[in-house]
Amino acid sequence: MKIVFKHLCKYFGRVKAVDNLNLEVGDGEFVALLGPSGCGKTTILLMIAGIYKPSKGFIYFDQRVINDVSPKDRKIGMVFQSYALYPHMTVFNNIAYPLKLKKVPRKETKERVQKVADMMGIGELLDRKPAQLSGGQQQRVALARALIKEPEILLLDEPLSNLDARLRIMMRSELKRLQKDLGITTVFVTHDQLEALTMADKVAVVNSGYLQQFSGPDELYNHPKNLFVAGFIGSPPINFISVSLQKSDGRFLLKNRDLQIELAKEIGLKAENNSTSSEILLGIRPEHITINKKEGIETEVYVVEPLGRDILVSVKLGKSMIKVFASPSFKANIGDRVKLNFNLDKIMLFDKKSEKSLLLDKD
Amino acid sequence: MKRRKQSEERGIFPLSNSLKTRNWNFSRLQGRLAPYAFLSPALIVITLFFFIPLVMVFVLSFTNLDMTNFGILEWWRPANWSLDNYVKIFTNRFFPKILGNTLIYVALTLAFFNVGMALIIALITTHISRGAGFAFRALWLLPRITPVVVYIMMWKALAGPAPMGIINNYLLGPLGIGRGEYLLNTSPWVFVILVNGFIGASFGMILFSSAIEAIPKEYSTASKVDGATTWQTIRYIVLPMIKWPLLFVTTYQTLSLLTSFEQIMLLTDGGPGLYQTEVWALTAYHRALTSYFGNIQWGYGSAWAVVLVVIGVIMAIIYLRVFKFGELVEEPKIDRL
Amino acid sequence: MRLPQKSRAALAYLVLIVPSALIVLGFLWLFITSFSTRTEGLRSLGWTLRNWSFLWESPFGPQYPSIWWVTLNTLVMSLVMTLIVVVVSSMTAYALSRMKFTGRKSFLSLTLILHAFPSVTLLIPIYFVLIWVSKIPVIGRGVPLLGGLGYNTIGGVALVMVAFQLPFGIWVMKGFFDNISWDMERSALIDGASRFRVWWQIMMPNIKPGIAALSIFSFITAWNAYLIPLTFTAGRAGKSAVLSLYLQNFISESVMTEWNAVAAVGLFQLIPVVIFFLFTQQVLLNIYGGGKKGGV
Numbered sequence: 001m002k003i004v005f006k007h008l009c010k011y012f013g014r015v016k017a018v019d020n021l022n023l024e025v026g027d028g029e030f031v032a033l034l035g036p037s038g039c040g041k042t043t044i045l046l047m048i049a050g051i052y053k054p055s056k057g058f059i060y061f062d063q064r065v066i067n068d069v070s071p072k073d074r075k076i077g078m079v080f081q082s083y084a085l086y087p088h089m090t091v092f093n094n095i096a097y098p099l100k101l102k103k104v105p106r107k108e109t110k111e112r113v114q115k116v117a118d119m120m121g122i123g124e125l126l127d128r129k130p131a132q133l134s135g136g137q138q139q140r141v142a143l144a145r146a147l148i149k150e151p152e153i154l155l156l157d158e159p160l161s162n163l164d165a166r167l168r169i170m171m172r173s174e175l176k177r178l179q180k181d182l183g184i185t186t187v188f189v190t191h192d193q194l195e196a197l198t199m200a201d202k203v204a205v206v207n208s209g210y211l212q213q214f215s216g217p218d219e220l221y222n223h224p225k226n227l228f229v230a231g232f233i234g235s236p237p238i239n240f241i242s243v244s245l246q247k248s249d250g251r252f253l254l255k256n257r258d259l260q261i262e263l264a265k266e267i268g269l270k271a272e273n274n275s276t277s278s279e280i281l282l283g284i285r286p287e288h289i290t291i292n293k294k295e296g297i298e299t300e301v302y303v304v305e306p307l308g309r310d311i312l313v314s315v316k317l318g319k320s321m322i323k324v325f326a327s328p329s330f331k332a333n334i335g336d337r338v339k340l341n342f343n344l345d346k347i348m349l350f351d352k353k354s355e356k357s358l359l360l361d362k363d
Numbered sequence: 364m365k366r367r368k369q370s371e372e373r374g375i376f377p378l379s380n381s382l383k384t385r386n387w388n389f390s391r392l393q394g395r396l397a398p399y400a401f402l403s404p405a406l407i408v409i410t411l412f413f414f415i416p417l418v419m420v421f422v423l424s425f426t427n428l429d430m431t432n433f434g435i436l437e438w439w440r441p442a443n444w445s446l447d448n449y450v451k452i453f454t455n456r457f458f459p460k461i462l463g464n465t466l467i468y469v470a471l472t473l474a475f476f477n478v479g480m481a482l483i484i485a486l487i488t489t490h491i492s493r494g495a496g497f498a499f500r501a502l503w504l505l506p507r508i509t510p511v512v513v514y515i516m517m518w519k520a521l522a523g524p525a526p527m528g529i530i531n532n533y534l535l536g537p538l539g540i541g542r543g544e545y546l547l548n549t550s551p552w553v554f555v556i557l558v559n560g561f562i563g564a565s566f567g568m569i570l571f572s573s574a575i576e577a578i579p580k581e582y583s584t585a586s587k588v589d590g591a592t593t594w595q596t597i598r599y600i601v602l603p604m605i606k607w608p609l610l611f612v613t614t615y616q617t618l619s620l621l622t623s624f625e626q627i628m629l630l631t632d633g634g635p636g637l638y639q640t641e642v643w644a645l646t647a648y649h650r651a652l653t654s655y656f657g658n659i660q661w662g663y664g665s666a667w668a669v670v671l672v673v674i675g676v677i678m679a680i681i682y683l684r685v686f687k688f689g690e691l692v693e694e695p696k697i698d699r700l
Numbered sequence: 701m702r703l704p705q706k707s708r709a710a711l712a713y714l715v716l717i718v719p720s721a722l723i724v725l726g727f728l729w730l731f732i733t734s735f736s737t738r739t740e741g742l743r744s745l746g747w748t749l750r751n752w753s754f755l756w757e758s759p760f761g762p763q764y765p766s767i768w769w770v771t772l773n774t775l776v777m778s779l780v781m782t783l784i785v786v787v788v789s790s791m792t793a794y795a796l797s798r799m800k801f802t803g804r805k806s807f808l809s810l811t812l813i814l815h816a817f818p819s820v821t822l823l824i825p826i827y828f829v830l831i832w833v834s835k836i837p838v839i840g841r842g843v844p845l846l847g848g849l850g851y852n853t854i855g856g857v858a859l860v861m862v863a864f865q866l867p868f869g870i871w872v873m874k875g876f877f878d879n880i881s882w883d884m885e886r887s888a889l890i891d892g893a894s895r896f897r898v899w900w901q902i903m904m905p906n907i908k909p910g911i912a913a914l915s916i917f918s919f920i921t922a923w924n925a926y927l928i929p930l931t932f933t934a935g936r937a938g939k940s941a942v943l944s945l946y947l948q949n950f951i952s953e954s955v956m957t958e959w960n961a962v963a964a965v966g967l968f969q970l971i972p973v974v975i976f977f978l979f980t981q982q983v984l985l986n987i988y989g990g991g992k993k994g995g996v
Contacts, residue, residue, distance in 0.1 A: 012694075051886045053698040070394065072892035084883035088905040101892040145891070397895045401795035402807065404788045405866060411833075412826055412863030413814060419825035480719070487716050501981050502720055505727070508977055510924040512947045513966035517726035520733070520959070526740045529725050533742075561723065593709070615816060622818030625927045629948075644820065651824045652931055664824055671821045679816035683809055696882045697889065699800045 001075075001152040001185050002027045003048060007057035010043050017043040019209040021057070025187060025202075030179045032200035033189045036232070040209045041189045042081075045155050048187060050074050061153070072101075074153070077146030081158040083138045085130040091117075091141050092126040098149045112148060120144045136167050147182075154179070156188035160195055172198055193233050197221065205229050222346075227355040230283050230348060236312060238348075239289075239322045241282045245271055245349075254282055258318035259297045261342060267359065271349050274358040283348035286312065289324045289340050291332075296339035301332045315340065394699055420672060423665035424448055448666035457638045465643040468555060468627075469620045476560025477616040478609070481567025486597060488568075489575045496572075503568055506561040515629040518558050522546035548635050555640050558626050563619075567612040574605040610685070618678050622671055624648060644671060734964035751964035765941060767968070773854055774942040777929075778922035781858040781865070785918045786911055788862070789869030790877075794899045796870070797877035798885065814867035823931055830856050830932055852934045857942070860928050865921060869914055876910030877903065916980045920973055943969040 003025040010018040017040040025031045033041040046052040047059060050071035058065050066074060085094050092113055093100075099109045117123045120140040130138055139159070146154060159175060160168045176199045179186045190196050196203045197217040205212040205220070205228070213225045224230035230238050243254040243261075245268075252268025254261040261282075263271070271280065290296075291313060299315040299322070306312075306328070313324045315338060324340065332338060349358040425444035452458060484503055488496035506514060521529045524545040531546065547554055578601065586596045602609070624645035627633070633641035633649070641649075651664020728742055734751050736744035758766050765773075795801070796808055834850025847853030880903060888902045889895075904911070926944040933941065941949075947965050950958075 046886070049886070049890055051697050051889065071886075071889045074890075076890060078887065078890050080883040080887060082881060082883050084881060084887040086884065086888070086902060086906075097888075097893075098891040101897070145887075149891075393894075395801075398795045398799040398801035398804075401791045401799070401895075401899070405792040405870065408788065408859070408863050408866055409810075409814065411829060412860060413817075413819070413822070415829055416822040416825035419828060420822060423825060480715075483712065483715055487712060499716065499720060501977075502723055504977070504981065505723055505974075508920050508924070508973055510944055510947070510966070510969045510973070511926045512944050512951075513730070513970050516951070516959075516962060516966055517730055520729050521722065521726055529729055529742065530722075532740070533725070557722075561719070618816055618818055622820050624820075629926075644818075647821070648823065652827065661824055661827075668821045668824055671818060675816075675818040675821060676813070679813040682816050683812050695798050695800050697798065697800070697886060 002060075002062050003153065003185060003187070004060040005044075005057065006060070008044075008047065008054050008059060009056035010040070010047060010052060011055045016209045018047070021206075021211050023204055023211060023214055025185060028183045028185055030176070030186045030199065030201045031188075032196035032203045033187065033206055034193060034196040034203050034232075035191065035206035035212075037191050039206050041206050042157055044206070045078075045157055045187060045189050048074075048153065049076055049078050049155055075149070075151050076153045076155060077149055077151035078155040079139070079142045079146050079157065079159055081161060083130075083142040083162070085138060085141055085145075087130055089129075090126065091122065091128050091130065091133070094130065094141055095126075095144045095148055098145065102149075113144075116144045116148045120147075135162055135164075136171070139163065139171070143178075151184065154182075154184045154186040156186065158189055158191070160190070161192070168195075175199060194235065197233070205232060207232075223357070223360065224348065225357055225360060227281065227283075227350045230350070230357075234285055236286055236323050238283050238285050239320075240350075241284075241317070241320060241322070242352075243280060243282050244278045245275065245280050246278065247272065254280075256318070261344070261347075264344065267344075267347075267349075271358040274356075274360075275349075275351050276353055277351075279352045280358065281350040281352055283350060284342055284346065286323045287325045288343040288346040289322070290343070291315075291324050291326045291330060291338055291340055293336075293338055296341040299338055299340055301334055301336045301338055303334060304332055313338075417672070420665050420668055423662050424669040425666075426662040427660075428662040429660040448663050451663065452666055452670075457641070460638050461641055461643055461646055464638070464641060465621070467552070468559075468640075468642050469617060472556050472559045472563060472620055473613065473616055475556065477563035477567055477620070478613055480560060480564040481612065482571055482609075484564065484568045485571035485575055486601070489572050500565075500568060500572065503561075504565045507565045511625055512629060514562075515558065515626060518554060518630065519547065522554055547631065551631050551635055551640050555627055555630060558630055559620065559623070562626070563616060566616065567608075570608045570612055571605060574608045575601060578604050614678065614682050614685070618675060618682075621674065643667065647671065730963050730967055730970070733960050734967045736960060738960070748960075751958075751960045752968075754961065754965060755968075767946065767965075770941050770943055770946045774923060777854045777858045777861075777942060778919050780855070781861045781922040782915050782918040784858070784862045785865045785869045786915050789866055789873045789914065790904065790907070790911065791899070792866075792870045793873035793877050794903060797874045798903075799895065811867050811870045815871050817867070819864045820927070823927075826860060827851070827931065830860070851932060854942075857925075857929050857932050858922070860932060861922055861925060864928070865918055869918065872914050873907070873910055876907040880906055912980070916976070920976070923969075923973060 005021045005023045008018060008021040008023075009016070021044065033044055035041045043052060047054055050066070050069060054067055058067055060066065061074070086097065089097065095113045095117060096109050099112065104112075113126070114123060117126060120143055122137060122140045122144065125133060125137060125141075130141065133141065139162070156175075160171055163171060172195065188199070197220070200217065202214060202216055203220050204214045207228050213220060213229045215223075220229065220233055224233060227240075231240070241256070241259070243256045243259075246253045246255055247268070250265075252263040252265065252272070254263060297317065299317045302314040302316045302321060304311060304313050309328075310325050311328055311330060313326050313330070313332060315322050315324060317340075322340070326332075350356065351358055422439065422444075425446065425448070427443075427445075427447065455461075484499060488499045490496075509517075520527070522545065523529070523531065525531045528546065582600050582604075583596050586600050591599070622644045624642060627640060627642060627645055628648070631640045633639070633645055647664050647667035649664075650660050650667060652659065725742070729739070732742055732744050733739050735747055735749070737746040737748050737750075739745060754767050758764050792811070796804065796811070830851040832850075833856065834848065834852075836850070847855055849855040849859050884902060884906075885898055888898045893901065924944065925942070926948070929942045929945055930948070933945070947962065947969060950962050950965055
């Protein structure tokens with residue numbers, strides 16, 4: 001089933017939790033709502049579920065406006081961050097509860113519960129109470145309860161945040177596989193950009209109630225639309241350097257006190273056309289900088305952090321700190337003079353005032 | 364390009380579609396009415412036993428309805444209303460005495476027991492072993508859960524004259540105080556306050572001890588490390604942290620004491636001398652619901668009660684403003700569709 | 701003038717222990733007296749079981765109800781009152797804690813005001829209300845076991861006590877509802893439950909400590925009640941008498957009050973409460989457990 005938001009708003013008193021959201025989740029898509037905590041993403045999920053009513057705008061399931069449809073008539077399944085299992089019921093009764101409310105015959109209920117429980121790998125736990133289960137098992141019960149209704153839309157609120165690190169990585173791939181196998185339109189909320197990038201087909205980045213960008217993981221990482229998205233996606237985060245764009249003899253230069261970079265002509269032209277002033281921010285990811293001791297921009301090593309596969313070097317460029325990935329063979333000590341080279345194909349440029357990317361085509 | 368896409372979408376999802384689903388349907392109506400269905404039993408009870416009586420007590424207080432004219436007097440007609448009852452109250456010979464009694468009773472019981480003793484018990488029982496603390500608190504709950512008639516009977520035995528009375532026998536006798544009289548006759552006020560105080564202390568005790576237990580242990584440990592004495596720890600750490608429960612118990616119990624008279628009625632019934640321990644609420648009850656002087660005066664009794672009702676309403680509203688407003692404003696986190 | 705630390709601590713203990721001793725002595729006296737012919741202080745001047753004869757023969761003559769009838773009355777009244785208080789306050793508290801509706805804030809303030817409001821001041825007009833209810837056919841005076849809901853019936857007395865207990869009950873229950881996770885309720889709604897089902901099948905099983913505390917508290921209040929039965933029933937030893945009235949009757953009827961016999965009846969009324977209390981004190985001490993957030 002397709003989900004469409006049109007001019008969707010939700011206000012709590014004077015607080016705008018969601019502001020004018022327009023978004024389309026295609027049938028069978030796995031979509032992540034990504035944003036820092038308190039940005040309104042769970043509110044969006046609860047509006048899809050029918051727990052919150054939109055203050056303005058509409059939500060469509062396929063062609064139908066469902067603003068006023070009660071949760072039980074929406075054919076949705078939802079897994080909450082806290083799992084929200086009913087503590088006084090056994091696992092079996094927890095999973096069977098939606099069927100019990102639909103007055104499904106006993107025998108059929110039993111079969112269906114067993115089937116979904118086996119699929120989730122909790123077939124042996126049906127007689128236990130939720131308190132006797134581990135976090136991972138509780139989550140499977142919650143998933144089974146959401147899936148047993150055979151919903152057309154699956155909603156997951158921070159599905160991995162209550163699991164330990166190892167389990168999280170395992171469930172990440174399992175959830176992704178499950179969603180592909182079942183083909184249910186799925187929306188999940190997360191504050192972890194890695195989760196969003198690894199699992200989702202498309203990611204909607206939300207901040208303070210606004211949609212920042214909605215696109216595939218690759219696009220999001222390589223062509224962020226604005227400063228917020230660029231800064232939020234990626235770990236370690238992207239480096240920002242304040243520069244001014246200057247033009248001399250038809251050459252485009254990015255300059256500040258500590259560096260000078262010449263831009264390719266088409267990039268320079270685009271930036272010049274899109275920018276409102278010459279003050280811009282240069283963004284470059286740590287893996288797009290190479291470090292050596294021979295030639296490039298002069299810097300000084302601040303600290304070196306080995307990560308195993310590679311090492312993360314923090315260097316001081318004037319007043320700003322820049323993080324760079326280097327190969328494990330690179331040896332440097334604190335205070336060493338080193339030189340940086342930027343991969344000019346991968347740099348991003350943002351307008352300081354509007355915070356928008358300067359390298360995208362204008363609408 | 365984008366603009367064209369938008370208008371296409373509008374065509375696919377026409378507005379009329381949305382209007383259709385906004386129509387009233389059964390489940391929507393059910394959703395709207397559900398809260399009121401949940402509330403209706405309470406509403407009936409509250410209407411019957413709070414709203415109607417509240418209006419009635421005011422109306423009655425302006426009439427001279429009593430046993431002799433019951434059924435004859437049309438008390439609900441404004442023509443029969445007057446302020447006579449209020450004039451009667453304020454010109455009553457015993458009005459100053461009753462007012463004074465009420466103030467003494469409320470102030471002393473509150474200070475010594477409902478707040479004072481409650482605080483002492485809470486402080487001590489939270490600083491001794493858990494078991495002993497619990498036992499003491501359970502013991503102090505006993506007076507509250509004992510049937511009031513039995514409880515008063517016990518106190519009469521405690522206060523009894525020399526050979527029988529327990530206080531005379533084991534406390535005053537050995538200390539050589541008094542001559543073994545019936546203590547309820549010689550010092551009725553002491554017992555009015557003790558009897559009410561022993562019941563009243565448990566309310567504050569429960570609230571204070573849970574508030575004190577909720578204070579993180581690090582605070583008192585830190586203050587001890589800083590060299591504070593126990594008294595200083597209580598004064599500068601504990602008391603400031605239980606400020607709200609203290610304030611709540613004080614105001615709430617003032618109101619309860621002001622209107623409670625059951626124990627006094629059973630213990631001294633306002634005696635032993637004329638109006639010696641008669642308090643305001645007891646007077647209202649005597650006038651209106653017991654044939655103290657062979658005549659039940661509903662109208663006059665109501666006037667006595669109205670004064671308390673007005674004080675009660677005012678204090679309840681103040682108390683609402685002071686204590687719970689923040690919590691009231693908290694909105695439910697599920698919308699009505 | 702500063703006392704040394706030790707003696708101040710001793711003084712504090714003294715302040716706790718002396719009054720506590722009074723309570724212990726009082727209950728000891730009650731126990732000893734009920735099995736004695738006479739007592740001096742706590743000393744029995746002769747042991748006997750005669751004080752307990754009210755158990756098998758009515759001390760006021762056969763035309764009056766026996767202690768067992770009175771006990772049944774008290775039990776029925778207490779159970780009915782407890783049941784209604786728990787059901788009605790939890791329904792109301794659920795709506796107030798969890799549902800959005802027009803007038804929610806006013807209703808909340810109203811219960812809060814009633815919680816602090818001295819309801820005893822309304823006894824006079826309530827007397828008239830009960831007389832009116834008596835005049836309604838069937839529910840007024842014709843309900844089996846309860847007698848009815850009007851004046852001079854067990855049901856009527858129970859109903860007034862429900863009213864007086866309700867604001868407190870609503871407040872206690874609301875505290876417990878407030879602490880239940882919203883996600884659980886949302887989850888139940890998505891699973892397809894109605895609000896009524898959510899209340900009954902999901903919420904109620906999860907506030908059992910609150911239900912227990914309120915039930916015990918209400919039951920003990922009703923079992924002990926004196927003023928309300930006294931005011932709203934006629935004749936202290938009539939058909940609708942409850943234990944408190946029966947006991948008070950004992951004290952005033954006889955010219956020479958037989959304290960030993962009275963103590964036995966008093967103990968008879970007290971024992972179930974104390975046993976009940978011993979088993980449930982932990983629960984009872986937590987009655988405000990739900991409302992800790994608000995400080996009260």
